[in-house]
Amino acid sequence: MSVAPPTPMLVEPFEQADRQHEAMVFGLWLFLATEILFFGGFFFLYAVARLQDPGGFAVGGHKANLLLGTINTVLLMSSSATLTVAERAIKAEWRRAARVAIVATLILGTAFLAVKGFEYHEDLSEHLFPTVPGFPFTAVGAIRFWSFYWLITLIHAVHLTIGLAFVARLLWLDRLGTLGPRWMVAEVTTLYWHLVDIVWLLLWPLLYLIGR
Amino acid sequence: MKRDDGATMRSDDTGLLAREPGERTYLTEGTTLRSWLLSTDHKRIAILYAVSITMFFFIGGAAATVIRLELFTPKGDLVTADTYNRLFTLHGVIMVWFFLVPSIPATLGNFLLPLMIGAKDVAFPRLNLMSWYLYVIAGCFTLAALLLGGVDTGWTFYTPFSTLYSNSYVLLAAFGIFVVGFSSIATGINFIATVHLLRTKGMTWMRLPLFCWSMYATSLVMVLATPVLAMAMVLICAERLLGLPIFDPRAGGDPLLFQHLFWFYSHPAVYIMILPAMGVVSEIIACEARRRVFGYQFMVYAMLVIAVIGFLVWGHHMFVSGQSPFASMIFSFLSFVIAVPSAIKVFNWTGTLYRGTIRFSAPMLYALGFVGLFTLGGLTGLFLASIPVDVHLSDTYFVVAHFHYIMVGGSVSAFFGGLHFWWPKITGRLYSETFARSAALWLFFGFNFTFFPQFILGYLGMPRRYHEYPPEFQVWNVMSSTGAVVLAVGYLMPLFYLGYSLFYGERAPDNPHQATGLEWTTTSPPPKHNFLVFPVVRTEAYAYHDWDEAPGKADETMQDERA
Numbered sequence: 154m155s156v157a158p159p160t161p162m163l164v165e166p167f168e169q170a171d172r173q174h175e176a177m178v179f180g181l182w183l184f185l186a187t188e189i190l191f192f193g194g195f196f197f198l199y200a201v202a203r204l205q206d207p208g209g210f211a212v213g214g215h216k217a218n219l220l221l222g223t224i225n226t227v228l229l230m231s232s233s234a235t236l237t238v239a240e241r242a243i244k245a246e247w248r249r250a251a252r253v254a255i256v257a258t259l260i261l262g263t264a265f266l267a268v269k270g271f272e273y274h275e276d277l278s279e280h281l282f283p284t285v286p287g288f289p290f291t292a293v294g295a296i297r298f299w300s301f302y303w304l305i306t307l308i309h310a311v312h313l314t315i316g317l318a319f320v321a322r323l324l325w326l327d328r329l330g331t332l333g334p335r336w337m338v339a340e341v342t343t344l345y346w347h348l349v350d351i352v353w354l355l356l357w358p359l360l361y362l363i364g365r
Numbered sequence: 366m367k368r369d370d371g372a373t374m375r376s377d378d379t380g381l382l383a384r385e386p387g388e389r390t391y392l393t394e395g396t397t398l399r400s401w402l403l404s405t406d407h408k409r410i411a412i413l414y415a416v417s418i419t420m421f422f423f424i425g426g427a428a429a430t431v432i433r434l435e436l437f438t439p440k441g442d443l444v445t446a447d448t449y450n451r452l453f454t455l456h457g458v459i460m461v462w463f464f465l466v467p468s469i470p471a472t473l474g475n476f477l478l479p480l481m482i483g484a485k486d487v488a489f490p491r492l493n494l495m496s497w498y499l500y501v502i503a504g505c506f507t508l509a510a511l512l513l514g515g516v517d518t519g520w521t522f523y524t525p526f527s528t529l530y531s532n533s534y535v536l537l538a539a540f541g542i543f544v545v546g547f548s549s550i551a552t553g554i555n556f557i558a559t560v561h562l563l564r565t566k567g568m569t570w571m572r573l574p575l576f577c578w579s580m581y582a583t584s585l586v587m588v589l590a591t592p593v594l595a596m597a598m599v600l601i602c603a604e605r606l607l608g609l610p611i612f613d614p615r616a617g618g619d620p621l622l623f624q625h626l627f628w629f630y631s632h633p634a635v636y637i638m639i640l641p642a643m644g645v646v647s648e649i650i651a652c653e654a655r656r657r658v659f660g661y662q663f664m665v666y667a668m669l670v671i672a673v674i675g676f677l678v679w680g681h682h683m684f685v686s687g688q689s690p691f692a693s694m695i696f697s698f699l700s701f702v703i704a705v706p707s708a709i710k711v712f713n714w715t716g717t718l719y720r721g722t723i724r725f726s727a728p729m730l731y732a733l734g735f736v737g738l739f740t741l742g743g744l745t746g747l748f749l750a751s752i753p754v755d756v757h758l759s760d761t762y763f764v765v766a767h768f769h770y771i772m773v774g775g776s777v778s779a780f781f782g783g784l785h786f787w788w789p790k791i792t793g794r795l796y797s798e799t800f801a802r803s804a805a806l807w808l809f810f811g812f813n814f815t816f817f818p819q820f821i822l823g824y825l826g827m828p829r830r831y832h833e834y835p836p837e838f839q840v841w842n843v844m845s846s847t848g849a850v851v852l853a854v855g856y857l858m859p860l861f862y863l864g865y866s867l868f869y870g871e872r873a874p875d876n877p878h879q880a881t882g883l884e885w886t887t888t889s890p891p892p893k894h895n896f897l898v899f900p901v902v903r904t905e906a907y908a909y910h911d912w913d914e915a916p917g918k919a920d921e922t923m924q925d926e927r928a
Binding site for chain 1: 405479484485486487489490492550553554555557561562589590592593595596597599603607608610611616617618619622626
């Protein structure tokens with residue numbers, strides 16, 4: 154069963170809804186391609202570093218907080234599900250369900266950042282930052298592991314924060330009452346959100362599971 | 366510039382952008398500053414970009430002037446070694462990211478791409494405006510780095526110097542480059558989506574003008590290469606700001622990895638700079654030779670192949686950096702391979718000229734200059750792609766001369782050619798053809814005068830990036846510096862006669878060159894939505910003559926006998 158989405162709001166320079174839909178989805182996929190290459194640069198460095206000192210990497214990785222990392226993985230995966238529900242609900246014009254699902258996504262995303270904050274706090278109290286005095290490792294691989302850990306989780310958090318802003322915008326559009334005709338915005342927001350989640354899904358084994 | 370096209374010629378009223386009563390163009394839709402700064406019209410954004418890149422061009426040029434002055438004498442008597450480092454870094458950073466990369470795509474491309482495919486605007490007009498704002502923000506960061514005291518790493522930001530040792534404003538400049546990268550990603554995404562989705566009726570892929578194809582190929586490279594540069598810049602910032610030892614060899618980091626990431630962007634970036642130039646030149650040569658482009662399909666495939674293989678040759682920048690000899694061999698081979706599509710293009714341009722009715726107008730002089738200089742630049746590239754020769758020539762003036770032939774002799778010539786060619790369309794004014802032709806000649810001779818001696822200097826072994834040199838090199842350096850004066854005249858002249866044409870130039874007809882292409886079917890300057898009636902395309906591009914007829918006024922008796 155599929156419900157035809159509401160008549161979309163056309164923006165310049167488009168005159169047909171299907172063209173505009175195609176352009177927005179295509180444009181966002183192009184952006185996702187740049188994101189993949191952006192993170193690709195990081196994964197390349199990670200692969201080289203880990204090949205050079207697998208042992209040191211495992212020693213460093215053992216200190217990563219598996220519990221909080223796993224909780225965060227669950228939170229993000231759930232947020233992907235709720236945002237997909239929201240997107241479908243918007244297309245079906247179930248406004249209340251959409252609103253609830255969007256708020257749930259915002260809560261899950263914010264909870265991820267909060268858990269990450271606790272995790273950072275714990276890491277710092279254990280001196281797990283390569284430049285602070287008392288950093289417990291001397292192995293080259295472990296130092297690089299923790300450099301990468303901080304770098305990429307921070308970059309990921311920035312991406313997630315931007316994602317939260319875009320999801321919050323959906324709520325704003327809903328208040329204005331234009332979210333229905335602008336369901337394409339919801340669709341591309343969801344695409345971006347999924348990418349941020351998929352990146353995390355790659356980071357979870359690379360950062361939390363390798364030391365086990 | 367006077368051509369017999371009286372029928373469509375309009376009155377010769379003067380004054381800044383004067384217009385007929387009731388005439389409405391994109392220039393008359395709002396004249397406030399706000400109407401420009403918040404405009405999502407691709408034509409206005411192109412103008413915004415044109416003004417900003419011109420400013421950066423002259424800032425970068427000023428740095429080059431001081432460099433050439435310093436090199437006039439063998440002793441380092443004008444600036445200190447440290448200042449000299451900051452000068453050539455400034456010159457490189459500004460010219461690459463704030464002039465060359467956006468030059469043709471963001472100005473001519475922005476203006477012409479929707480017109481050429483018969484569209485109202487680009488696919489995402491607001492993203493287009495955002496791209497300009499990102500450019501301006503990035504420019505502010507880079508200018509701030511410059512005003513605070515500059516950066517001394519060279520435009521390549523090699524680690525570990527840039528991360529551990531440099532006491533200059535690397536962080537600000539790297540952040541500026543990070544941001545300007547997003548401006549070119551935005552342009553790239555916009556152009557790809559525009560070409561895919563906004564072509565008018567009848568504009569099939571194989572009817573696209575080559576300029577559109579060049580924009581498409583360039584955008585592919587922008588979208589896929591720039592993010593890797595962004596990551597490289599983030600890593601530099603992370604190491605400098607947070608102290609994370611990513612490239613620090615003392616903590617197991619590998620400085621060479623930076624070079625891999627950097628050149629993974631920066632070699633394709635060379636094609637971001639040259640592919641648009643190839644597109645411009647194809648348009649000009651076809652029109653001014655009154656000839657269909659020879660081997661249109663090969664021109665298209667050549668550009669796409671260049672865009673793809675361009676991603677696979679970055680290692681030729683690292684022959685002497687310490688990479689495996691096997692990798693070097695592969696990169697060397699691929700660098701030779703990429704010369705093939707480039708050579709196909711040069712062959713097809715000359716093939717287009719063959720039996721054409723050539724008009725030596727100003728745009729054509731720039732375009733012909735491009736073909737020659739690009740060929741020289743490309744051939745010397747083969748010297749550098751060959752490992753044993755490169756070991757000798759690496760980091761010498763030979764390299765400097767080689768890439769200036771491609772980027773300045775090639776790209777900048779083409780940019781000026783395109784600017785002249787479409788000037789009547791963009792501004793609705795005709796410039797002085799006499800001045801324009803002489804400027805093209807000044808530029809060509811000035812360029813060769815400046816950079817050819819640098820090939821010889823490099824061959825003799827003068828290394829780049831030094832502010833003093835042994836006295837036996839002086840004669841070539843004096844030549845080069847003198848040539849730079851001639852070149853500067855060639856660059857400054859258009860500022861005056863093009864500026865003059867804005868105020869006093871004759872009104873341009875809609876199609877002053879009798880060119881094909883949809884952009885010439887609308888008014889000069891075009892109305893806000895580009896076309897009053899949306900065009901339908903029924904022929905291939907460049908239908909300057911029937912397939913079975915000789916072009917232009919070529920003498921029938923000179924034709925080959927039918928076999």
